[in-house]
Amino acid sequence: MTSTATITLTAPPGAAPEPPAGRRWRTSLESVAIPAGAMLVALLLFGIFCGLAGASPFSVYYSIYRAAFGSWYAFQNTLIRAAPIMLCALCTALPMRLGLVVIGNEGALVMGGLGTVLVGAYWVSAPHYVALTAMALAGMLAGGLWILAVGAMKIYRGVNEVISSLLMNYIAIAILNHLVNGPMHDPSSLNKPSSFPVPDANALGNIPGSRVHFGLIYGIVACLITWVLIEHTSFGFKVRMIGGNLRAARIAGLPVGKISLLVCFLGGAAAGLAGMAEIAAVQGCANESLAAGYGYAGILVAFVGRQHGLGVLLVAILLGGILASGGMLQRQNHLSDATVLVFQGLVFLVILYSESLYGRFKFFQERTHGHQ
């Protein structure tokens, strides 16, 4: 098997040879400069928007800074928000490497939460770490199976995965509501219909020394595993090959169906784990607040992060910061709560636009006349 370092599926035949990897600082700089530039432009546009809305742009910038990154306290807010989004993003990022567009993250998170509650709320006598492990496994299994179904529908029935995963979101939320108001309803939950709670003894705690729960660690580890799995293993190579050229992969004899199903399961498991963290660390029981929109946020993070494990990690933190600033913008700058949505949209639109700028600036083009 040829090593991955020398196969570049994107280089067109007949192009000038690129300089060796160690000297490609211009391309690396480009991958940082362009997104950073995009952020600045987005901030500028948002500042203009706020100015038109009657708030001082500088005050807005200061609010965002204060709320998202200005202190350890604020940064923790950002991380708390980023944790579930990171995991949910993997639900889109992983299948996307295969060329499948799955947007069922919200449904997988919800099913993961339900799986967690089925184990955590009913097996109350389990010791702490056993309970946590069982809940995590249950969450991952439930979420994984949900997206596996999406993959199966695509492979065996040719059903477009964008649509089926979208519909599965609505169906998952309907199932959640039905169960939480009916068969799994805890009568003492009164005005907020909920399932029986996970006992406090088995709750997922915070990372020592911070207010952030362990779901963040799950997220970071999952992103790192994804990065290594997809970029640096032979399995990942097969995945990328299927995503790059399906016909060639089939001709090469790769078991496309099985790999697709496995990757779908893994993606769903990540989102399911986010559901588990939401239940075990935040809500304590399952109710309608489980469907909080992390799934949809994850879709965008996956795209902007180029479906790359590390990219997803960084963009999730970025989005966490944007969302964390929403409250401050309302209270300090008296802007509507919809402002943070506009901000989010602008940032992502500008970053997406900036994707088209790669290779357009002479400065970042590698010099290939061998005078180095």
Place this chain on the structure above:
Amino acid sequence: MATSESIGWLGVPLAIMAGAIRGSSPFLFVSVGECLTEKSGKINLGLEGTLLMGAMSAYAVSYKSGSPWLGVLAAGLAGAGLGAMHAWLAQLPRVNDIAVGIAMFIFGSGLAFFLGDPFIQPMAPPLPAIQLGNWSSLPQIQSALKISPLLVLGIILSFALYWFFQNTRWGLFIRAVGDNPAAARAQGISVVKVRTLSIMTGSFLAGLGGASLSLVYPGSWTRLVSSGQGLMAVALVIFARWDPRRCLLASLLFGGAQAVGPALQAAGVKSYYYLFNAAPYILTLGIMIFTCSPKRSLAGAPGALGTGE
């Protein structure tokens, strides 16, 4: 108006029929608009944001000007504006149009909420209805057969678009660009221009769908006035095999399915209402599983759809 005598179980099929008439317009406009967009080879997932912007603009302009039709026009223009943004971004090299769609969804929704908050309280003049049910003495039938002029417009549009694709030069250009952009380019057709116009027009229509939400049914502007019609439009188009006439049927089906949950409760079925309320989604998924097949590529699918060409 005379109060209605209860009609018991007949209420359910009546509600489905009435729901189909009342609730299908947003689905119809968004799906026909998305059909046009997808025929040219691009997917627009941002139509939910366009729908909301359309609903808000229609309501706001109708309120400020006193003319609901002016509101409808404003909704269409707002849609076209968002469509222009989407078209420009999605056609840049290396930009994924699904990602742009979702970003536009967020941006469009945010903008709609931001600009629309002051208009939640006031009452805007709604669109007048066409009364088709006067032959019946039953108030239920009279109410069910109150048709909105937008629905009539939508029905005409779906047939007109079908004819347009089959019989006009521009329809041919759009189909060519959607099936094989490289060949179309070789023929001298400007792929960018055709796609931009298709996306903008599709978005204009989605804006009209939004106007239907806020000026006809439910007939009010709030943040949650849409029940996902913009996202479902993409499903509807596939469901309808990219045939605008089938978009009409699919929209009627969905409008009717929306009414099933409450109608059953009104007739006395008291349980499982969450699951009944999910009827449109379960229905769509079920039909898609039964009618799709991995062997045949989806008949009618534009060749370039989803390939990023």
Place this chain on the structure above:
Amino acid sequence: MKITKLIHSAALLAVFIAGAAGAARAADKVSMGFIYVGPKDDYGYNQAHSEGCAGVQKLDWVTAVEEASVPETTAVEEAMRDMIEQNKATVLFPTSFGYFNPHILKLAKDYPKVQFFHCGGMWHDGLPDNVGSYFGYIDEAEYVAGIVAAESSKSKKLGFIAAKPIPQVLRNINSYTLGARSVVPAATVQVIFTGDWSLPVKEAEAANSLIDQGVDVLTCHVDSPKVIVTTAEKRGIMCTGYHANQSVLAPKGYLTGAEWNWSKVYADYADWVHSGKSLMAGTIPHLIRGGLKEGFCKVSPYGPLVSDQAKADADAAKAKFMAGTMVIYQGPIKDNTGKVVIPGGTGLKQTDIDLEKMNYLVEGVLGSTGS
């Protein structure tokens, strides 16, 4: 250019200095935080609270901060924390039911000096000392509205569109029904649950379905009654409102309605805090409830279609509430499956905690609490 940059920096500096000075002065003011689960202008639940907050903001010793559309997740914990740390809030009013457990309870332990007043939660011994809860017995206003609705209805079929079968909602439905049947024993109330607090399309469908089934007075318990009231008006039937006064939306058909009067509640709390009372010292009660008599809620003015007889009956009921002699839940009361839920001879006063755990629908209601 350089000069404009300089001016901008100077302006920013000035803003900071003013802000710091303001903060120093504000140290004498009491900072209160209000948190809503939805937008402030929803013509319903959240707006009612926001109007209350506006009333409190007028007091010159209060600075109020509001945050809207905060979901019942870690987001509200952050919002509360931010208000405490960054806005120096010492009194918080998180107004959505789902904020109570676990979010408020968690934060209350972290900030024992801050007072958390929750709308609707049930405080009991064993919960943190700095948490209190308030709620209004708006079902008293619903009882009166039920009287008016039953007498105005020709078909004697009333319709109730509700979000979810939770105790607060069931209590409203039951009080409405008991009020209706106190003047028209054969009246029925048909209930449709939409499943969530704000679903305009479902609410419109429910309204139309109920009307098709012969209902001629509609009411509701959803976050924003706007759609239901306008649909009723369009189809030419009558309605009673909820949360706030929607009569302008239905000039012909609006009979009356059950409205909140949160400004009174917030003004009371503000007074107590100003005079130095607190939950922790035991000088502010942990559980505050009030009805028509205490001014926590009110009945809307009567609409044009309300007959004199109806007005008389409704006013008589109101008088009883004001005198404190009205008992809505006077046994024997059966639920709509025939079971006796309040035995004969027992009367549950409004403050009875059992009523806050209600899980049944009384006789005369067509519908079920199950999902």
